[in-house]
Amino acid sequence: xxxxxxxxxxxxxxxxxxxxxxxxxxxxxxxxxxxxxxxxxxxxxxxxxxxxxxxxxxxxxxxxxxxxxxxxxxxxxxxxxxxxxxxxxxxxxxxxxxxxxxxxxxxxxxxxxxxxxxxxxxxxxxxxxxxxxxxxxxxxxxxxxxxxxxxxxxxxxxxxxxxxxxxxxxxxxxxxxxxxxxxxxxxxxxxxxxxxxxxxxxxxxxxxxxxxxxxxxxxxxxxxxxxxxxxxxxxxxxxxxxxxxxxxxxxxxx
Amino acid sequence: xxxxxxxxxxxxxxxxxxxxxxxxxxxxxxxxxxxxxxxxxxxxxxxxxxxxxxxxxxxxxxxxxxxxxxxxxxxxxxxxxxxxxxxxxxxxxxxxxxxxxxxxxxxxxxxxxxxxxxxxxxxxxxxxxxxxxxxxxxxxxxxxxxxxxxxxxxxxxxxxxxxxxxxxxxxxxxxxxxxxxxxxxxxxxxxxxxxxxxxxxxxxxxxxxxxxxxxxxxxxxxxxxxxxxxxxxxxxxxxxxxxxxxxxxxxxxxxxxxxxxxxxxxxxxxxxxxxxxxxxxxxxxxxxxxxxxxxxxxxxxxxxxxxxxxxxxxxxxxxxxxxxxxxxxxxxxxxxxxxxxxxxxxxxxxxxxxxxxxxxxxxxxxxxxxxxxxxxxxxxxxxxxxxxxxxx
Numbered sequence: 001x002x003x004x005x006x007x008x009x010x011x012x013x014x015x016x017x018x019x020x021x022x023x024x025x026x027x028x029x030x031x032x033x034x035x036x037x038x039x040x041x042x043x044x045x046x047x048x049x050x051x052x053x054x055x056x057x058x059x060x061x062x063x064x065x066x067x068x069x070x071x072x073x074x075x076x077x078x079x080x081x082x083x084x085x086x087x088x089x090x091x092x093x094x095x096x097x098x099x100x101x102x103x104x105x106x107x108x109x110x111x112x113x114x115x116x117x118x119x120x121x122x123x124x125x126x127x128x129x130x131x132x133x134x135x136x137x138x139x140x141x142x143x144x145x146x147x148x149x150x151x152x153x154x155x156x157x158x159x160x161x162x163x164x165x166x167x168x169x170x171x172x173x174x175x176x177x178x179x180x181x182x183x184x185x186x187x188x189x190x191x192x193x194x195x196x197x198x199x200x201x202x203x204x205x206x207x208x209x210x211x212x213x214x215x216x217x218x219x220x221x222x223x224x225x226x227x228x229x230x231x232x233x234x235x236x237x238x239x240x241x242x243x244x245x246x247x248x249x250x251x252x253x254x
Numbered sequence: 255x256x257x258x259x260x261x262x263x264x265x266x267x268x269x270x271x272x273x274x275x276x277x278x279x280x281x282x283x284x285x286x287x288x289x290x291x292x293x294x295x296x297x298x299x300x301x302x303x304x305x306x307x308x309x310x311x312x313x314x315x316x317x318x319x320x321x322x323x324x325x326x327x328x329x330x331x332x333x334x335x336x337x338x339x340x341x342x343x344x345x346x347x348x349x350x351x352x353x354x355x356x357x358x359x360x361x362x363x364x365x366x367x368x369x370x371x372x373x374x375x376x377x378x379x380x381x382x383x384x385x386x387x388x389x390x391x392x393x394x395x396x397x398x399x400x401x402x403x404x405x406x407x408x409x410x411x412x413x414x415x416x417x418x419x420x421x422x423x424x425x426x427x428x429x430x431x432x433x434x435x436x437x438x439x440x441x442x443x444x445x446x447x448x449x450x451x452x453x454x455x456x457x458x459x460x461x462x463x464x465x466x467x468x469x470x471x472x473x474x475x476x477x478x479x480x481x482x483x484x485x486x487x488x489x490x491x492x493x494x495x496x497x498x499x500x501x502x503x504x505x506x507x508x509x510x511x512x513x514x515x516x517x518x519x520x521x522x523x524x525x526x527x528x529x530x531x532x533x534x535x536x537x538x539x540x541x542x543x544x545x546x547x548x549x550x551x552x553x554x555x556x557x558x559x560x561x562x563x564x565x566x567x568x569x570x571x572x573x574x575x576x577x578x579x580x581x582x583x584x585x586x587x588x589x590x591x592x593x594x595x596x597x598x599x600x601x602x603x604x605x606x607x608x609x610x611x612x613x614x615x616x617x618x619x620x621x622x623x624x625x626x627x628x629x630x631x632x633x634x635x636x637x638x639x640x641x642x643x644x645x646x
């Protein structure tokens with residue numbers, strides 16, 4: 001019989017994901033591993049996992065990994081890439097890591113135009129510590145630290161890190177994707193591949209934001225949490241390419 | 255009226271912190287203290303407490319926000335653990351230098367690396383010399399009591415210093431215990447609103463957190479040291495008043511079966527209760543074991559320590575952190591330094607136990623006692639031992 005589906009070589013064998021049922025992290029992990037296989041960069045890739053739910057990413061993705069302290073991923077990745085410029089270096093971060101405690105590191109690695117790839121998993125909540133409000137939490141969203149729903153007078157607005165980073169000339173490619181449907185998963189994989197390819201080609205800093213379902217902390221079924229991304233989250237965080245400096249410019253008036 | 259409750263200790267810590275009527279709480283979640291600020295957020299959201307709850311983006315900002323709020327006169331509470339405390343690190347020594355009476359609950363957790371979310375005292379030991387008053391709770395009841403006491407101690411104009419209330423991560427934070435919770439009226443009576451010593455006002459302009467040139471830095475440090483040393487008088491007063499009001503006694507070093515004890519052990523934090531069971535068992539065997547628990551670590555209770563170990567032949571000092579490359583583990587280093595000038599002092603054995611959540615059981619304490627019994631005749635090979643470490 002023809003084998004149509006198997007484990008990517010860049011995912012370790014014989015493990016069980018520690019992620020909650022319905023979580024988007026395991027899909028994102030698999031996509032990263034598939035792309036590493038397809039680009040043939042497994043031997044030269046170095047990953048930087050975060051603090052947060054993905055802290056144990058090195059249990060799953062079978063490449064060299066160096067753990068960063070909370071929020072420090074892009075700074076650590078900078079150090080690795082500057083010493084080993086022929087390696088493919090990526091950092092994998094959640095919204096607590098990238099958009100809260102690590103905002104400064106994210107902005108400044110991007111502003112320096114480091115030739116690294118950042119995967120930004122946005123689930124609009126602090127996942128691992130049990131569902132507290134994140135800077136990315138949607139207005140009105142109920143979390144354990146925004147019980148009546150996020151309120152702008154107390155908590156400010158959802159922070160759009162991808163749009164903010166696009167303002168920096170050092171940033172070459174930013175796309176926002178989601179892993180809540182087969183079609184979106186296919187698009188996410190394409191974006192991950194393009195981002196890695198840009199790093200291989202020396203284009204510069206790229207970030208793929210991935211909207212990811214968190215049924216546990218959203219207190220929804222897996223199916224409802226996939227729907228919530230389409231119905232609510234995407235309105236705040238529209239999907240698509242936000243910046244791509246290598247794309248041919250559209251002619252004015254057309 | 256006080257009420258007996260059964261509750262997770264972290265939640266009880268939040269409940270009692272709310273009874274202290276803080277004006278501002280700023281925190282960033284980190285295991286294992288998370289339930290404390292999280293539950294406070296609920297209490298504020300439900301309207302039970304009139305307070306600014308600031309879910310800031312990092313611990314660095316949390317303690318900075320606390321500093322700002324406290325400097326302009328607010329009563330301020332925060333909580334953290336481990337790396338969170340270290341990320342606050344830049345601000346930690348600023349708080350006592352500015353004489354801001356912030357109260358922090360520290361759910362003690364091992365420092366990375368390797369990453370470890372479980373309990374030991376390496377976090378607090380990293381900041382022990384930065385000028386905060388440092389209390390250690392042995393159980394849920396002490397956690398509740400010490401949080402109220404901490405505000406009263408810190409805000410006293412003879413003190414004006416921040417207070418760290420240490421509670422062991424998981425061993426205490428995540429355990430459900432039976433405790434007595436005071437009510438609002440009792441806390442209000444014991445703890446009146448904060449009267450700030452200095453606040454900002456256009457009629458009386460002040461500068462806080464100013465530059466200290468070499469001409470004044472030395473004097474500033476001397477003043478800070480004196481303030482911390484002198485805080486002990488107020489701590490003892492507050493504990494006396496607590497005992498009179500609530501009937502629960504607090505002392506810098508609590509002793510258990512130390513009368514006529516031959517071998518005494520010193521613990522810090524929640525290990526005390528397990529070690530007490532070991533002491534009971536040893537007494538049945540005719541082994542004269544005694545136990546001390548240090549509730550006050552800063553200012554260091556030197557006189558109380560000297561009195562507590564009088565008559566003992568051997569003293570076992572347990573530590574919950576490694577002082578890498580140092581002469582001793584941190585608690586023992588200070589114990590030895592205090593006892594050095596005593597004409598008669600016990601032989602001292604230093605056991606480093608319970609690192610990164612490693613269980614220390616009753617049997618382990620019994621082993622430590624028995625092994626230490628000959629320490630006055632046969633000097634231990636090393637100045638300290640990391641107890642139970644596996645080797646190939």
